[in-house]
Amino acid sequence: MVPVDNALVLRLGRFAPLSPVETALLRNLPQTARYHPVNTQLCLRGQVSPPQILLAGWACDHRTLSDGRRQIIRFLLPGDVIGSLDHAAWPQGSTVATLTPAVVADAGPLLSGYGDSGASMPGLVTALDVMNRVDATDLRNHIVRLGRQTAYERLVHLMLEFHHRLQAISMVDGTSFALPLTQEILADALGLSVVHVNRTLQQVRRDGLLDLRGGRVTLHQITRMQTLVDWAATD
Protein backbone atom coordinates (compact mmCIF):
# COMPACT_ATOMS: atom_id res chain seq x y z
CA MET A 1 0.00 0.00 0.00
CA VAL A 2 1.22 3.45 -0.85
CA PRO A 3 1.83 5.49 2.30
CA VAL A 4 -0.49 8.44 2.55
CA ASP A 5 2.29 11.00 2.77
CA ASN A 6 3.55 10.25 -0.68
CA ALA A 7 1.19 12.57 -2.52
CA LEU A 8 3.50 15.52 -1.92
CA VAL A 9 6.61 13.59 -2.92
CA LEU A 10 4.90 12.45 -6.09
CA ARG A 11 3.72 15.93 -7.03
CA LEU A 12 6.95 17.76 -6.34
CA GLY A 13 9.05 15.04 -7.87
CA ARG A 14 7.47 15.73 -11.23
CA PHE A 15 8.58 19.34 -11.15
CA ALA A 16 12.23 18.93 -10.25
CA PRO A 17 14.61 16.15 -9.22
CA LEU A 18 14.70 15.80 -5.45
CA SER A 19 17.79 14.77 -3.52
CA PRO A 20 17.57 12.06 -0.84
CA VAL A 21 17.76 14.75 1.82
CA GLU A 22 14.85 16.63 0.27
CA THR A 23 12.78 13.51 -0.13
CA ALA A 24 13.46 12.57 3.47
CA LEU A 25 12.27 15.99 4.59
CA LEU A 26 9.02 15.45 2.74
CA ARG A 27 8.57 11.99 4.13
CA ASN A 28 8.95 13.34 7.64
CA LEU A 29 6.13 15.81 7.31
CA PRO A 30 3.49 13.35 8.53
CA GLN A 31 5.17 13.44 11.91
CA THR A 32 3.24 16.62 12.55
CA ALA A 33 0.07 15.36 10.88
CA ARG A 34 -3.30 16.10 12.42
CA TYR A 35 -6.63 14.57 11.60
CA HIS A 36 -9.68 16.70 10.86
CA PRO A 37 -13.31 15.65 10.38
CA VAL A 38 -15.53 16.82 7.52
CA ASN A 39 -16.33 20.49 7.39
CA THR A 40 -13.42 21.73 9.41
CA GLN A 41 -12.11 25.23 8.77
CA LEU A 42 -8.39 24.93 7.98
CA CYS A 43 -7.67 28.52 7.07
CA LEU A 44 -9.59 31.77 7.13
CA ARG A 45 -9.44 34.63 4.68
CA GLY A 46 -8.04 37.74 6.27
CA GLN A 47 -6.23 35.90 9.04
CA VAL A 48 -2.56 35.18 9.35
CA SER A 49 -2.04 31.45 9.61
CA PRO A 50 0.92 29.07 9.46
CA PRO A 51 1.58 27.17 6.22
CA GLN A 52 -0.03 23.76 6.01
CA ILE A 53 -0.13 20.86 3.61
CA LEU A 54 -3.03 18.55 2.90
CA LEU A 55 -1.78 14.98 3.10
CA ALA A 56 -5.02 13.05 2.70
CA GLY A 57 -8.65 13.78 1.93
CA TRP A 58 -10.38 16.52 -0.05
CA ALA A 59 -10.76 20.17 0.87
CA CYS A 60 -11.74 23.36 -0.87
CA ASP A 61 -11.03 27.03 -0.98
CA HIS A 62 -14.40 28.79 -1.09
CA ARG A 63 -16.28 31.99 -0.44
CA THR A 64 -19.84 32.57 0.69
CA LEU A 65 -21.68 35.78 -0.18
CA SER A 66 -23.83 37.49 2.40
CA ASP A 67 -27.02 36.18 0.87
CA GLY A 68 -25.86 32.58 0.98
CA ARG A 69 -24.59 32.06 -2.53
CA ARG A 70 -21.41 30.03 -2.35
CA GLN A 71 -18.54 29.66 -4.80
CA ILE A 72 -15.87 27.02 -4.56
CA ILE A 73 -12.70 28.59 -5.83
CA ARG A 74 -10.42 25.60 -5.87
CA PHE A 75 -10.42 21.99 -4.80
CA LEU A 76 -7.49 20.86 -2.68
CA LEU A 77 -6.20 17.33 -3.14
CA PRO A 78 -3.56 15.43 -1.19
CA GLY A 79 -0.23 17.15 -1.67
CA ASP A 80 -1.72 20.61 -2.06
CA VAL A 81 -0.75 23.64 -0.05
CA ILE A 82 -3.42 25.15 2.19
CA GLY A 83 -3.34 28.90 1.81
CA SER A 84 -0.08 30.51 0.76
CA LEU A 85 3.36 29.09 1.26
CA ASP A 86 5.86 31.81 2.07
CA HIS A 87 7.37 33.68 4.99
CA ALA A 88 5.25 36.78 4.66
CA ALA A 89 3.31 37.59 7.80
CA TRP A 90 0.32 38.68 5.79
CA PRO A 91 -3.35 37.68 5.97
CA GLN A 92 -4.38 34.69 3.94
CA GLY A 93 -6.48 35.34 0.87
CA SER A 94 -8.42 32.11 1.08
CA THR A 95 -10.82 30.25 3.29
CA VAL A 96 -10.24 26.51 3.25
CA ALA A 97 -12.51 23.81 4.62
CA THR A 98 -12.42 20.03 4.49
CA LEU A 99 -14.88 18.25 2.23
CA THR A 100 -14.02 14.82 3.62
CA PRO A 101 -12.11 13.67 6.68
CA ALA A 102 -8.60 14.91 6.13
CA VAL A 103 -5.02 14.74 7.32
CA VAL A 104 -3.03 17.95 7.48
CA ALA A 105 0.61 18.58 8.29
CA ASP A 106 2.61 21.65 9.20
CA ALA A 107 4.46 22.93 6.12
CA GLY A 108 7.00 24.92 8.08
CA PRO A 109 9.82 22.48 7.33
CA LEU A 110 9.39 23.14 3.63
CA LEU A 111 10.25 26.77 4.10
CA SER A 112 13.52 25.84 5.75
CA GLY A 113 14.65 24.86 2.29
CA TYR A 114 14.91 28.53 1.48
CA GLY A 115 17.22 29.08 4.44
CA ASP A 116 20.46 29.44 2.56
CA SER A 117 18.99 30.77 -0.64
CA GLY A 118 18.12 27.31 -1.78
CA ALA A 119 21.70 26.20 -2.09
CA SER A 120 21.22 23.13 0.05
CA MET A 121 17.85 22.17 -1.37
CA PRO A 122 17.72 23.45 -4.92
CA GLY A 123 15.31 20.78 -6.10
CA LEU A 124 12.79 21.49 -3.39
CA VAL A 125 12.92 25.24 -3.95
CA THR A 126 12.30 25.07 -7.68
CA ALA A 127 9.72 22.33 -7.27
CA LEU A 128 7.73 24.55 -4.91
CA ASP A 129 8.02 27.46 -7.31
CA VAL A 130 6.75 25.33 -10.16
CA MET A 131 3.94 23.97 -8.02
CA ASN A 132 2.89 27.55 -7.38
CA ARG A 133 2.76 28.22 -11.09
CA VAL A 134 0.81 25.11 -11.83
CA ASP A 135 -1.71 25.84 -9.10
CA ALA A 136 -2.18 29.34 -10.45
CA THR A 137 -2.80 27.85 -13.87
CA ASP A 138 -5.60 25.73 -12.44
CA LEU A 139 -7.17 28.88 -11.05
CA ARG A 140 -7.00 30.46 -14.49
CA ASN A 141 -8.59 27.43 -16.07
CA HIS A 142 -11.41 27.69 -13.62
CA ILE A 143 -11.96 31.27 -14.68
CA VAL A 144 -12.25 30.26 -18.31
CA ARG A 145 -14.67 27.49 -17.39
CA LEU A 146 -16.93 29.81 -15.45
CA GLY A 147 -16.73 32.69 -17.86
CA ARG A 148 -17.02 31.11 -21.26
CA GLN A 149 -18.12 27.49 -21.09
CA THR A 150 -21.56 25.93 -20.94
CA ALA A 151 -22.72 23.78 -18.04
CA TYR A 152 -21.98 20.68 -20.06
CA GLU A 153 -18.47 21.79 -20.90
CA ARG A 154 -17.77 22.93 -17.36
CA LEU A 155 -18.64 19.56 -15.96
CA VAL A 156 -16.55 17.65 -18.47
CA HIS A 157 -13.65 20.04 -18.04
CA LEU A 158 -13.69 19.70 -14.28
CA MET A 159 -13.66 15.94 -14.51
CA LEU A 160 -10.64 16.14 -16.77
CA GLU A 161 -8.93 18.36 -14.25
CA PHE A 162 -9.62 15.88 -11.46
CA HIS A 163 -8.35 13.05 -13.59
CA HIS A 164 -5.22 14.95 -14.42
CA ARG A 165 -4.46 16.07 -10.89
CA LEU A 166 -5.28 12.76 -9.27
CA GLN A 167 -3.13 10.95 -11.77
CA ALA A 168 -0.13 12.98 -10.63
CA ILE A 169 -0.56 11.58 -7.13
CA SER A 170 -1.40 8.02 -8.12
CA MET A 171 -5.03 8.22 -7.14
CA VAL A 172 -6.37 7.15 -10.52
CA ASP A 173 -7.16 3.56 -11.29
CA GLY A 174 -6.90 3.23 -15.04
CA THR A 175 -9.64 5.49 -16.27
CA SER A 176 -11.64 5.88 -13.11
CA PHE A 177 -11.20 7.48 -9.72
CA ALA A 178 -13.03 8.12 -6.45
CA LEU A 179 -14.93 11.40 -6.24
CA PRO A 180 -16.28 11.99 -2.73
CA LEU A 181 -18.31 15.07 -3.67
CA THR A 182 -22.05 15.70 -3.63
CA GLN A 183 -23.79 17.32 -6.57
CA GLU A 184 -24.29 20.39 -4.44
CA ILE A 185 -20.54 20.76 -4.03
CA LEU A 186 -20.05 20.37 -7.75
CA ALA A 187 -22.71 23.01 -8.32
CA ASP A 188 -20.95 25.46 -6.02
CA ALA A 189 -17.72 24.88 -7.91
CA LEU A 190 -19.20 25.13 -11.39
CA GLY A 191 -21.36 28.16 -10.70
CA LEU A 192 -24.56 26.22 -11.39
CA SER A 193 -27.65 25.13 -9.49
CA VAL A 194 -27.83 21.63 -8.06
CA VAL A 195 -30.77 20.81 -10.27
CA HIS A 196 -28.91 21.75 -13.38
CA VAL A 197 -25.82 19.83 -12.38
CA ASN A 198 -28.02 16.80 -11.96
CA ARG A 199 -29.54 17.16 -15.41
CA THR A 200 -26.24 17.90 -17.08
CA LEU A 201 -24.75 14.86 -15.41
CA GLN A 202 -27.46 12.68 -16.87
CA GLN A 203 -26.85 14.04 -20.32
CA VAL A 204 -23.13 13.44 -20.11
CA ARG A 205 -23.87 9.88 -19.04
CA ARG A 206 -26.33 9.39 -21.89
CA ASP A 207 -23.72 10.65 -24.33
CA GLY A 208 -21.36 8.01 -23.05
CA LEU A 209 -18.59 10.43 -22.25
CA LEU A 210 -18.25 9.50 -18.62
CA ASP A 211 -20.02 7.99 -15.69
CA LEU A 212 -20.35 9.54 -12.25
CA ARG A 213 -22.24 7.68 -9.57
CA GLY A 214 -21.73 6.31 -6.14
CA GLY A 215 -18.71 8.44 -5.47
CA ARG A 216 -16.78 7.14 -8.45
CA VAL A 217 -16.07 8.59 -11.88
CA THR A 218 -15.18 6.64 -14.98
CA LEU A 219 -14.05 8.45 -18.09
CA HIS A 220 -15.08 6.56 -21.20
CA GLN A 221 -13.88 8.82 -23.98
CA ILE A 222 -11.08 10.98 -22.70
CA THR A 223 -9.92 12.17 -26.10
CA ARG A 224 -13.38 13.23 -27.15
CA MET A 225 -13.83 14.98 -23.83
CA GLN A 226 -10.59 16.87 -24.32
CA THR A 227 -11.39 18.19 -27.77
CA LEU A 228 -14.92 19.00 -26.69
CA VAL A 229 -13.82 21.38 -23.94
CA ASP A 230 -10.62 22.65 -25.53
CA TRP A 231 -8.48 20.95 -22.95
CA ALA A 232 -4.96 22.35 -22.77
CA ALA A 233 -2.74 21.04 -20.00
CA THR A 234 0.62 22.69 -19.70
CA ASP A 235 2.32 20.23 -17.44
Next chain:
Amino acid sequence: MVPVDNALVLRLGRFAPLSPVETALLRNLPQTARYHPVNTQLCLRGQVSPPQILLAGWACDHRTLSDGRRQIIRFLLPGDVIGSLDHAAWPQGSTVATLTPAVVADAGPLLSGYGDSGASMPGLVTALDVMNRVDATDLRNHIVRLGRQTAYERLVHLMLEFHHRLQAISMVDGTSFALPLTQEILADALGLSVVHVNRTLQQVRRDGLLDLRGGRVTLHQITRMQTLVDWAATD
Protein backbone atom coordinates in the same frame (compact mmCIF):
# COMPACT_ATOMS: atom_id res chain seq x y z
CA MET B 1 4.30 65.04 -12.65
CA VAL B 2 4.70 61.60 -11.19
CA PRO B 3 7.27 59.59 -13.12
CA VAL B 4 5.72 56.63 -14.85
CA ASP B 5 8.00 54.08 -13.25
CA ASN B 6 6.68 54.75 -9.81
CA ALA B 7 3.74 52.39 -10.01
CA LEU B 8 5.90 49.48 -8.88
CA VAL B 9 7.48 51.44 -6.07
CA LEU B 10 4.06 52.53 -4.88
CA ARG B 11 2.61 49.03 -4.98
CA LEU B 12 5.49 47.25 -3.29
CA GLY B 13 5.97 50.00 -0.76
CA ARG B 14 2.54 49.26 0.67
CA PHE B 15 3.46 45.67 1.36
CA ALA B 16 6.76 46.13 3.16
CA PRO B 17 9.16 48.95 4.00
CA LEU B 18 11.77 49.32 1.28
CA SER B 19 15.32 50.41 1.94
CA PRO B 20 16.93 53.14 -0.19
CA VAL B 21 18.90 50.46 -2.02
CA GLU B 22 15.76 48.53 -2.81
CA THR B 23 13.91 51.62 -3.94
CA ALA B 24 16.82 52.59 -6.13
CA LEU B 25 16.77 49.16 -7.74
CA LEU B 26 13.11 49.63 -8.57
CA ARG B 27 13.68 53.11 -9.93
CA ASN B 28 16.35 51.79 -12.24
CA LEU B 29 14.08 49.27 -13.89
CA PRO B 30 12.92 51.71 -16.59
CA GLN B 31 16.45 51.66 -17.94
CA THR B 32 15.51 48.46 -19.72
CA ALA B 33 12.04 49.66 -20.64
CA ARG B 34 10.61 48.89 -24.04
CA TYR B 35 7.57 50.38 -25.71
CA HIS B 36 4.85 48.18 -27.21
CA PRO B 37 1.84 49.19 -29.33
CA VAL B 38 -1.69 47.97 -28.71
CA ASN B 39 -2.32 44.28 -29.14
CA THR B 40 1.21 43.08 -28.65
CA GLN B 41 1.80 39.61 -27.27
CA LEU B 42 3.99 39.94 -24.19
CA CYS B 43 3.96 36.38 -23.01
CA LEU B 44 2.65 33.09 -24.34
CA ARG B 45 1.14 30.22 -22.41
CA GLY B 46 3.30 27.14 -22.63
CA GLN B 47 6.47 29.01 -23.44
CA VAL B 48 9.37 29.80 -21.19
CA SER B 49 9.88 33.54 -21.05
CA PRO B 50 11.91 35.98 -18.97
CA PRO B 51 10.19 37.85 -16.14
CA GLN B 52 8.80 41.24 -17.09
CA ILE B 53 7.05 44.12 -15.40
CA LEU B 54 4.41 46.38 -16.84
CA LEU B 55 5.39 49.96 -16.16
CA ALA B 56 2.71 51.85 -18.06
CA GLY B 57 -0.47 51.06 -19.95
CA TRP B 58 -3.03 48.27 -19.65
CA ALA B 59 -2.63 44.62 -20.57
CA CYS B 60 -4.49 41.41 -19.93
CA ASP B 61 -3.98 37.75 -19.35
CA HIS B 62 -6.50 35.95 -21.54
CA ARG B 63 -7.40 32.72 -23.29
CA THR B 64 -9.26 32.09 -26.52
CA LEU B 65 -11.15 28.84 -27.09
CA SER B 66 -10.95 27.11 -30.43
CA ASP B 67 -14.37 28.37 -31.48
CA GLY B 68 -13.49 31.98 -30.79
CA ARG B 69 -14.94 32.50 -27.34
CA ARG B 70 -12.50 34.58 -25.35
CA GLN B 71 -12.05 34.99 -21.63
CA ILE B 72 -9.96 37.67 -20.00
CA ILE B 73 -8.46 36.12 -16.92
CA ARG B 74 -6.85 39.15 -15.36
CA PHE B 75 -6.17 42.77 -16.16
CA LEU B 76 -2.62 43.97 -15.74
CA LEU B 77 -2.03 47.50 -14.54
CA PRO B 78 1.21 49.46 -14.19
CA GLY B 79 3.36 47.78 -11.58
CA ASP B 80 2.05 44.30 -12.30
CA VAL B 81 4.17 41.30 -13.10
CA ILE B 82 3.75 39.77 -16.55
CA GLY B 83 3.62 36.01 -16.20
CA SER B 84 5.32 34.43 -13.21
CA LEU B 85 8.18 35.91 -11.27
CA ASP B 86 10.60 33.23 -10.16
CA HIS B 87 13.73 31.42 -11.28
CA ALA B 88 12.00 28.27 -12.45
CA ALA B 89 12.70 27.47 -16.08
CA TRP B 90 9.15 26.31 -16.60
CA PRO B 91 6.57 27.27 -19.23
CA GLN B 92 4.37 30.24 -18.44
CA GLY B 93 0.76 29.51 -17.61
CA SER B 94 -0.58 32.71 -19.08
CA THR B 95 -0.88 34.57 -22.35
CA VAL B 96 -0.56 38.30 -21.94
CA ALA B 97 -1.33 40.98 -24.51
CA THR B 98 -1.40 44.76 -24.37
CA LEU B 99 -4.78 46.51 -24.38
CA THR B 100 -3.25 49.95 -24.83
CA PRO B 101 0.19 51.17 -25.81
CA ALA B 102 2.43 49.95 -23.01
CA VAL B 103 5.87 50.19 -21.47
CA VAL B 104 7.50 47.01 -20.24
CA ALA B 105 10.73 46.43 -18.35
CA ASP B 106 12.86 43.39 -17.66
CA ALA B 107 12.17 42.14 -14.14
CA GLY B 108 15.39 40.18 -13.86
CA PRO B 109 16.93 42.68 -11.41
CA LEU B 110 14.11 41.98 -8.95
CA LEU B 111 15.12 38.35 -8.72
CA SER B 112 18.63 39.35 -7.73
CA GLY B 113 17.11 40.30 -4.40
CA TYR B 114 16.80 36.62 -3.64
CA GLY B 115 20.52 36.11 -4.24
CA ASP B 116 21.65 35.80 -0.66
CA SER B 117 18.41 34.42 0.69
CA GLY B 118 16.93 37.87 0.91
CA ALA B 119 19.35 39.02 3.58
CA SER B 120 20.41 42.10 1.68
CA MET B 121 16.95 43.01 0.44
CA PRO B 122 14.46 41.71 2.97
CA GLY B 123 11.85 44.34 2.20
CA LEU B 124 11.86 43.61 -1.50
CA VAL B 125 11.62 39.87 -0.99
CA THR B 126 8.65 40.00 1.34
CA ALA B 127 6.97 42.72 -0.71
CA LEU B 128 7.15 40.50 -3.78
CA ASP B 129 5.78 37.56 -1.81
CA VAL B 130 2.88 39.65 -0.58
CA MET B 131 2.23 40.98 -4.06
CA ASN B 132 1.95 37.40 -5.23
CA ARG B 133 -0.63 36.69 -2.57
CA VAL B 134 -2.63 39.79 -3.37
CA ASP B 135 -2.63 39.03 -7.08
CA ALA B 136 -3.83 35.51 -6.39
CA THR B 137 -6.63 36.97 -4.29
CA ASP B 138 -7.75 39.06 -7.24
CA LEU B 139 -7.92 35.89 -9.32
CA ARG B 140 -10.09 34.30 -6.66
CA ASN B 141 -12.38 37.30 -6.58
CA HIS B 142 -12.78 37.01 -10.30
CA ILE B 143 -13.86 33.40 -9.86
CA VAL B 144 -16.54 34.41 -7.40
CA ARG B 145 -17.75 37.13 -9.73
CA LEU B 146 -18.05 34.80 -12.68
CA GLY B 147 -19.48 31.91 -10.74
CA ARG B 148 -22.02 33.48 -8.44
CA GLN B 149 -22.76 37.06 -9.34
CA THR B 150 -25.22 38.56 -11.80
CA ALA B 151 -24.17 40.72 -14.73
CA TYR B 152 -25.03 43.82 -12.75
CA GLU B 153 -23.01 42.75 -9.75
CA ARG B 154 -20.07 41.65 -11.88
CA LEU B 155 -19.82 45.04 -13.51
CA VAL B 156 -20.01 46.94 -10.25
CA HIS B 157 -17.55 44.60 -8.59
CA LEU B 158 -15.04 44.96 -11.39
CA MET B 159 -15.23 48.72 -11.23
CA LEU B 160 -14.53 48.55 -7.50
CA GLU B 161 -11.52 46.36 -8.21
CA PHE B 162 -10.19 48.85 -10.73
CA HIS B 163 -10.75 51.69 -8.33
CA HIS B 164 -8.96 49.83 -5.58
CA ARG B 165 -6.00 48.73 -7.67
CA LEU B 166 -5.57 52.05 -9.42
CA GLN B 167 -5.70 53.88 -6.14
CA ALA B 168 -2.71 51.90 -4.94
CA ILE B 169 -0.67 53.30 -7.81
CA SER B 170 -2.03 56.85 -7.66
CA MET B 171 -4.03 56.61 -10.84
CA VAL B 172 -7.31 57.64 -9.27
CA ASP B 173 -8.45 61.22 -9.26
CA GLY B 174 -10.80 61.52 -6.32
CA THR B 175 -13.62 59.21 -7.24
CA SER B 176 -12.95 58.81 -10.93
CA PHE B 177 -10.31 57.25 -13.13
CA ALA B 178 -9.45 56.60 -16.76
CA LEU B 179 -10.65 53.30 -18.19
CA PRO B 180 -9.25 52.72 -21.68
CA LEU B 181 -11.33 49.60 -22.35
CA THR B 182 -14.04 48.91 -24.91
CA GLN B 183 -17.29 47.26 -23.91
CA GLU B 184 -16.16 44.18 -25.80
CA ILE B 185 -13.12 43.87 -23.57
CA LEU B 186 -15.29 44.24 -20.50
CA ALA B 187 -17.59 41.57 -21.88
CA ASP B 188 -14.72 39.15 -22.36
CA ALA B 189 -13.63 39.75 -18.80
CA LEU B 190 -17.07 39.46 -17.23
CA GLY B 191 -18.15 36.41 -19.19
CA LEU B 192 -20.99 38.31 -20.87
CA SER B 193 -21.99 39.39 -24.36
CA VAL B 194 -21.20 42.90 -25.54
CA VAL B 195 -24.86 43.68 -25.91
CA HIS B 196 -25.59 42.74 -22.37
CA VAL B 197 -22.66 44.71 -21.01
CA ASN B 198 -24.04 47.70 -22.83
CA ARG B 199 -27.48 47.31 -21.30
CA THR B 200 -26.18 46.59 -17.84
CA LEU B 201 -24.00 49.66 -18.08
CA GLN B 202 -27.02 51.79 -18.86
CA GLN B 203 -28.88 50.41 -15.89
CA VAL B 204 -26.01 51.07 -13.52
CA ARG B 205 -25.89 54.62 -14.83
CA ARG B 206 -29.63 55.05 -14.41
CA ASP B 207 -29.36 53.80 -10.84
CA GLY B 208 -26.80 56.49 -10.20
CA LEU B 209 -24.17 54.09 -8.90
CA LEU B 210 -21.48 55.05 -11.34
CA ASP B 211 -20.84 56.56 -14.70
CA LEU B 212 -18.73 55.04 -17.45
CA ARG B 213 -18.35 56.90 -20.70
CA GLY B 214 -15.67 58.31 -22.88
CA GLY B 215 -12.96 56.22 -21.33
CA ARG B 216 -13.57 57.50 -17.85
CA VAL B 217 -15.34 56.05 -14.82
CA THR B 218 -16.81 57.99 -11.95
CA LEU B 219 -18.06 56.17 -8.89
CA HIS B 220 -20.96 58.03 -7.31
CA GLN B 221 -21.91 55.76 -4.44
CA ILE B 222 -18.95 53.64 -3.47
CA THR B 223 -20.38 52.45 -0.17
CA ARG B 224 -23.62 51.33 -1.74
CA MET B 225 -21.67 49.61 -4.47
CA GLN B 226 -19.59 47.76 -1.93
CA THR B 227 -22.48 46.42 0.08
CA LEU B 228 -24.34 45.54 -3.09
CA VAL B 229 -21.64 43.23 -4.37
CA ASP B 230 -20.34 41.98 -1.03
CA TRP B 231 -17.04 43.72 -1.49
CA ALA B 232 -14.32 42.38 0.78
CA ALA B 233 -10.84 43.73 0.23
CA THR B 234 -8.12 42.14 2.29
CA ASP B 235 -5.37 44.64 1.73
Next chain:
DNA sequence: CGCTGCGTTGAATCCTATCAACGCTCGTGG
Protein backbone atom coordinates in the same frame (compact mmCIF):
# COMPACT_ATOMS: atom_id res chain seq x y z
C1' DC C 1 -40.36 4.08 12.35
C1' DG C 2 -39.57 8.65 11.21
C1' DC C 3 -35.95 11.75 10.04
C1' DT C 4 -32.20 13.60 7.31
C1' DG C 5 -29.17 13.95 3.35
C1' DC C 6 -28.86 13.28 -1.32
C1' DG C 7 -30.42 12.43 -5.90
C1' DT C 8 -34.21 13.07 -9.24
C1' DT C 9 -38.14 15.08 -11.83
C1' DG C 10 -41.62 18.56 -13.69
C1' DA C 11 -43.29 23.16 -14.69
C1' DA C 12 -42.79 27.97 -14.97
C1' DT C 13 -39.81 31.90 -15.01
C1' DC C 14 -35.94 34.75 -15.78
C1' DC C 15 -31.56 36.19 -17.13
C1' DT C 16 -28.50 36.44 -20.83
C1' DA C 17 -27.30 35.30 -25.66
C1' DT C 18 -28.04 35.80 -30.43
C1' DC C 19 -29.23 38.07 -34.63
C1' DA C 20 -29.81 42.15 -37.06
C1' DA C 21 -29.69 46.79 -37.83
C1' DC C 22 -28.61 51.68 -37.05
C1' DG C 23 -25.99 55.94 -35.52
C1' DC C 24 -21.90 58.14 -34.52
C1' DT C 25 -17.04 59.48 -34.74
C1' DC C 26 -12.83 59.49 -36.78
C1' DG C 27 -9.20 58.78 -40.14
C1' DT C 28 -8.15 58.02 -44.93
C1' DG C 29 -8.26 58.66 -49.76
C1' DG C 30 -10.19 60.40 -53.94
Next chain:
DNA sequence: CCACGAGCGTTGATAGGATTCAACGCAGCG
Protein backbone atom coordinates in the same frame (compact mmCIF):
# COMPACT_ATOMS: atom_id res chain seq x y z
C1' DC D 1 -13.82 68.88 -49.07
C1' DC D 2 -16.65 65.17 -49.08
C1' DA D 3 -17.29 60.10 -49.57
C1' DC D 4 -16.29 55.89 -47.56
C1' DG D 5 -15.23 52.40 -44.31
C1' DA D 6 -13.87 50.74 -39.75
C1' DG D 7 -14.51 50.66 -34.88
C1' DC D 8 -17.50 51.31 -31.22
C1' DG D 9 -21.78 52.07 -28.91
C1' DT D 10 -26.80 51.38 -29.00
C1' DT D 11 -31.41 49.32 -29.74
C1' DG D 12 -35.24 45.86 -30.80
C1' DA D 13 -36.93 41.23 -31.26
C1' DT D 14 -36.41 36.48 -30.49
C1' DA D 15 -34.44 32.33 -28.64
C1' DG D 16 -32.35 29.54 -25.28
C1' DG D 17 -29.88 28.00 -21.27
C1' DA D 18 -30.11 27.91 -16.38
C1' DT D 19 -32.72 28.99 -12.16
C1' DT D 20 -36.37 28.57 -9.07
C1' DC D 21 -40.00 26.29 -6.69
C1' DA D 22 -42.00 22.19 -5.37
C1' DA D 23 -42.38 17.53 -4.73
C1' DC D 24 -40.97 12.68 -4.60
C1' DG D 25 -37.88 8.45 -4.00
C1' DC D 26 -34.50 6.24 -1.59
C1' DA D 27 -30.83 4.83 1.59
C1' DG D 28 -28.73 5.24 6.05
C1' DC D 29 -29.39 5.87 10.82
C1' DG D 30 -30.80 6.88 15.65
